[in-house]
Amino acid sequence: MTDLNLTQAPDDCATGSSCGSRREFLGTAVASVAMALTGCGKLTKEEFLQNHFKQLSKTEIETIISRLESEYKAKYHKDVKVGVEPALPGVIFGYALDLSRCIGCRRCVHACVKENNQSREPEVQWIRVLEMEKEEGVNLQHSEQYYNPEEVPREGHFYMPVQCQQCKKPPCVKVCPVGATWKEKDGIVVVDYNWCIGCRYCMAACPYGARHFNWGEPHLKDADVNPATHYLGNRPRPKGVVEKCTFCIQRTRKGLYPACVEICPTGSRKFGNLLDPKSEIRQVLETKRVFKFKEELNTQPNFFYFYGV
Amino acid sequence: MLKQFKQFIVDTVGLMITGSRIYYAWVAFLLLLIVLGAVAYAGQLNDGLIVTQMRDQVSWGFYIGNFTFLVGVAAASIMLVIPAYIYDWGPIKEITILGEMLAVTALIMCLGFVMVDIGRPDRFWHIMPLVGHLNWPQSMLAWDVIVLNLYLLLNWFVVTYLLFSAYLEKHYKKALVLPLVLLSIPMAISIHTVTAYLYNGLAARPFWNSAILAPRFLASAFCSGPAVLLILLQVLRKTTRLKITDEAIFKIAELMSYTMGFNLFLTAAESFKELYSGTEHMVYFQYLLFGVEKNGVHYNTLVPYAWASILTGFVAFLLFLIPKTRTNWTTLNIGCVLIYSSVYIEKGMGLIIPGLTPDALGEMYVYRPSFTEIAVAAGIFSLGALVFTIMLKAAVPMMLGEFTISKGRKGVDHPETDPA
Amino acid sequence: MTMRLFRFAGLMLLLALPAFANPPGKKAEASAQEGLQVPGPPFSEGVFPCSSCHDGKSLPVDTKRRELAMHSEIVLQHGPESRWCLDCHDAQKRDRLHLASGAPVDFTSSYQLCGQCHGDKFRDWRVGIHGKRTGSWNGAKQYLLCVHCHDPHAPRFKHLKPMPAPARPEAIQVWKGGAR
Numbered sequence: 001m002t003d004l005n006l007t008q009a010p011d012d013c014a015t016g017s018s019c020g021s022r023r024e025f026l027g028t029a030v031a032s033v034a035m036a037l038t039g040c041g042k043l044t045k046e047e048f049l050q051n052h053f054k055q056l057s058k059t060e061i062e063t064i065i066s067r068l069e070s071e072y073k074a075k076y077h078k079d080v081k082v083g084v085e086p087a088l089p090g091v092i093f094g095y096a097l098d099l100s101r102c103i104g105c106r107r108c109v110h111a112c113v114k115e116n117n118q119s120r121e122p123e124v125q126w127i128r129v130l131e132m133e134k135e136e137g138v139n140l141q142h143s144e145q146y147y148n149p150e151e152v153p154r155e156g157h158f159y160m161p162v163q164c165q166q167c168k169k170p171p172c173v174k175v176c177p178v179g180a181t182w183k184e185k186d187g188i189v190v191v192d193y194n195w196c197i198g199c200r201y202c203m204a205a206c207p208y209g210a211r212h213f214n215w216g217e218p219h220l221k222d223a224d225v226n227p228a229t230h231y232l233g234n235r236p237r238p239k240g241v242v243e244k245c246t247f248c249i250q251r252t253r254k255g256l257y258p259a260c261v262e263i264c265p266t267g268s269r270k271f272g273n274l275l276d277p278k279s280e281i282r283q284v285l286e287t288k289r290v291f292k293f294k295e296e297l298n299t300q301p302n303f304f305y306f307y308g309v
Numbered sequence: 310m311l312k313q314f315k316q317f318i319v320d321t322v323g324l325m326i327t328g329s330r331i332y333y334a335w336v337a338f339l340l341l342l343i344v345l346g347a348v349a350y351a352g353q354l355n356d357g358l359i360v361t362q363m364r365d366q367v368s369w370g371f372y373i374g375n376f377t378f379l380v381g382v383a384a385a386s387i388m389l390v391i392p393a394y395i396y397d398w399g400p401i402k403e404i405t406i407l408g409e410m411l412a413v414t415a416l417i418m419c420l421g422f423v424m425v426d427i428g429r430p431d432r433f434w435h436i437m438p439l440v441g442h443l444n445w446p447q448s449m450l451a452w453d454v455i456v457l458n459l460y461l462l463l464n465w466f467v468v469t470y471l472l473f474s475a476y477l478e479k480h481y482k483k484a485l486v487l488p489l490v491l492l493s494i495p496m497a498i499s500i501h502t503v504t505a506y507l508y509n510g511l512a513a514r515p516f517w518n519s520a521i522l523a524p525r526f527l528a529s530a531f532c533s534g535p536a537v538l539l540i541l542l543q544v545l546r547k548t549t550r551l552k553i554t555d556e557a558i559f560k561i562a563e564l565m566s567y568t569m570g571f572n573l574f575l576t577a578a579e580s581f582k583e584l585y586s587g588t589e590h591m592v593y594f595q596y597l598l599f600g601v602e603k604n605g606v607h608y609n610t611l612v613p614y615a616w617a618s619i620l621t622g623f624v625a626f627l628l629f630l631i632p633k634t635r636t637n638w639t640t641l642n643i644g645c646v647l648i649y650s651s652v653y654i655e656k657g658m659g660l661i662i663p664g665l666t667p668d669a670l671g672e673m674y675v676y677r678p679s680f681t682e683i684a685v686a687a688g689i690f691s692l693g694a695l696v697f698t699i700m701l702k703a704a705v706p707m708m709l710g711e712f713t714i715s716k717g718r719k720g721v722d723h724p725e726t727d728p729a
Numbered sequence: 730m731t732m733r734l735f736r737f738a739g740l741m742l743l744l745a746l747p748a749f750a751n752p753p754g755k756k757a758e759a760s761a762q763e764g765l766q767v768p769g770p771p772f773s774e775g776v777f778p779c780s781s782c783h784d785g786k787s788l789p790v791d792t793k794r795r796e797l798a799m800h801s802e803i804v805l806q807h808g809p810e811s812r813w814c815l816d817c818h819d820a821q822k823r824d825r826l827h828l829a830s831g832a833p834v835d836f837t838s839s840y841q842l843c844g845q846c847h848g849d850k851f852r853d854w855r856v857g858i859h860g861k862r863t864g865s866w867n868g869a870k871q872y873l874l875c876v877h878c879h880d881p882h883a884p885r886f887k888h889l890k891p892m893p894a895p896a897r898p899e900a901i902q903v904w905k906g907g908a909r
Contacts, residue, residue, distance in 0.1 A: 140671030198428020240428030
């Protein structure tokens with residue numbers, strides 16, 4: 001009679017019983033139900049009761065990090081490090097992509113998958129490359145993302161990779177009912193994978209199709225695990241939560257380029273600090289004609305497209 | 310007082326678990342479907358939502374479609390409340406409680422559909438205010454959580470209080486009930502408006518980002534919910550001693566015909582705006598009504614359903630509008646079935662799917678609910694039917710005054726009065 | 730375990746290779762003229778130093794445009810109507826290139842030569858917005874020479890084989906390989 005239990009629990013709380021005031025009690029009592037709800041019974045009490053990341057104290061974060069690291073070690077037999085580096089001061093990240101130079105080789109897609117510990121089966125990809133027709137310009141109704149010719153670029157086509165635009169006014173942040181996704185000071189929109197309830201409202205709200213859901217249990221081989229992770233970035237995610245590009249937060253907060261920028265063989269991707277007047281991204285903004293994808297929606301992305309030649 | 314309430318609960322449960330053979334058969338059938346749904350849901354908990362056919366491209370589907378439809382059904386109770394309390398129309402006043410019970414049932418099913426749709430049901434406490442972190446007032450889903458639960462609480466309270474008063478052979482306190490019932494009118498409007506705003510506020514989905522979405526939701530809700538009630542009232546009239554006049558039923562039908570006409574007008578207005586202006590946003594409407602072609606492939610899965618919905622809605626409107634067919638029981642009931650189906654299709658396949666197809670990057674993914682989704686939905690609908698059945702089983706004798714604290718079970722153990 | 734490691738290493742190699750059209754040279758050398766750190770030019774095996782054959786004694790210097798006896802593997806597709814080898818390569822000092830003015834340019838600073846005609850690309854490259862760069866967005870970065878991506882004799886960027894397309898949503902089903 002699992003269904004009856006499920007539909008009665010919210011009602012009981014709604015009628016104003018003591019549940020609102022005694023979280024510990026609620027936690028212990030409902031944790032058993034919750035364990036059944038995860039289906040595999042591997043939910044610990046600490047994980048179940050974990051609070052929202054922005055409300056955690058420093059010691060709580062340290063406890064959670066050590067718990068996560070030991071869980072990952074047990075699961076992947078690797079010393080996975082989970083960082084919580086905050087945003088560097090005086091930094092807002094910007095990204096520019098040269099549509100005249102992208103050849104649609106998809107090396108960025110797969111470099112991202114390797115760097116960010118995506119599930120391989122089913123494979124989650126944070127970057128989608130759209131093959132467009134030169135005659136039509138940026139026109140989604142004449143786009144194709146499953147192109148697979150012998151060689152790229154194909155005659156008469158150009159390529160437009162799309163990933164999270166890290167908007168200044170992110171619609172996904174606005175709609176999340178539990179505030180599991182928010183915009184950090186350096187402009188990166190992040191997700192607390194331990195707070196997300198998987199309602200997928202953010203996915204409906206994103207105009208760029210940039211958010212992806214773990215429909216099934218993510219499968220990641222031990223050998224494929226990248227042990228340098230960030231709590232809000234590329235640490236291995238659980239089933240049933242949303243994830244997306246974080247501008248390689250685990251790399252960029254340490255001063256490195258994102259993986260997609262480094263791997264691009266044609267140098268189409270440019271990245272840097274928008275607040276630094278001498279940065280490459282500022283050079284692009286000042287010397288090239290940039291446009292923003294779906295600009296009319298006023299999401300104000302920090303991701304710019306331009307035509308270098 | 311508390312002692313009497315305890316007795317009330319005990320007696321209510323007693324009423325619910327005893328009945329005729331038909332009653333037991335019906336309950337057993339519903340329980341079977343519920344178990345089926347539970348088994349399917351257990352599979353979903355184990356493997357994740359991958360067992361549904363929802364994917365990144367169409368990330369909401371059958372579950373949320375049903376949820377949206379049922380919020381409309383829940384809001385429909387005000388079709389009884391307004392004539393009964395605003396216009397003080399006697400024939401409906403006695404049966405308003407039935408509309409409120411339907412609202413409670415529909416809301417329980419809504420909560421059920423939300424629970425089965427989220428990826429982490431073990432984290433449902435995150436959405437509770439004070440205990441978790443509710444992103445209010447920014448998130449429309451946060452608003453929805455609040456108004457749906459408040460409306461459920463309100464209806465549940467009114468129903469319980471009215472029945473408890475009848476049980477105690479006391480007249481209910483008008484000063485308590487009337488304000489609450491009147492409050493339920495704006496609250497009913499609010500639940501469906503907030504649900505509409507959920508979709509409306511997403512600039513990313515042009516099909517939903519239309520100003521008349523909220524009015525459309527309300528119009529279709531007021532058509533569909535009362536259709537269930539009309540059939541139910543006829544059943545109750547035949548199987549119990551509840552006095553429901555023809556007048557009451559025809560009045561509800563008449564009110565429905567106006568909302569149906571308004572619903573059709575709003576649909577036409579929406580279609581005109583999209584198809585006449587002919588911008589790129591037209592592609593969603595095209596997919597729904599005519600099918601689209603992309604990269605050499607034709608996608609027209611929704612077309613038969615869209616036209617079926619429009620046609621049945623139109624025919625139902627005519628049947629309800631023309632007094633001759635409205636007052637003929639056969640055509641009236643056909644009309645009820647037609648409008649219910651029309652709105653059901655419109656809220657599911659006609660709202661969720663075209664809103665997400667093509668997806669944000671223009672991809673066409675044809676979504677069809679998987680067997681698991683259908684089984685779980687059947688389980689939830691059966692749960693609702695069961696809740697409604699057992700509520701009626703206890704409520705009707707109390708409403709008739711046959712079952713009270715003094716008369717007890719003696720007043721009710723009579724074959725003719727047992728509801729089916 | 731070892732097989733997995735081998736396969737992993739092989740896969741890494743395979744994926745890393747297409748990242749550069751031409752792999753960079755052995756070490757970064759400071760270019761004397763610009764002060765930019767770039768790796769050495771990607772010479773073919775054994776072709777440098779040119780003076781090992783063109784020592785000024787054994788081979789006569791003939792500046793007439795003609796079909797060459799050696800270096801036949803090089804197909805010139807860099808404006809062949811208006812230029813040929815000695816427009817860039819120095820006829821007297823074969824271990825260097827020369828600008829239009831005749832001024833000598835080392836192979837390690839060949840970007841100066843490219844930049845003569847391709848000024849807009851050169852400007853962009855200097856500030857880091859043309860071509861592949863690796864390193865830190867807020868610190869040291871590694872440049873490449875033009876010739877690391879653009880073969881100077883046939884500079885048009887070569888087509889690549891695309892990596893696999895994503896899985897279609899219909900194809901994504903429950904993984905039947907057993908629980909983790």
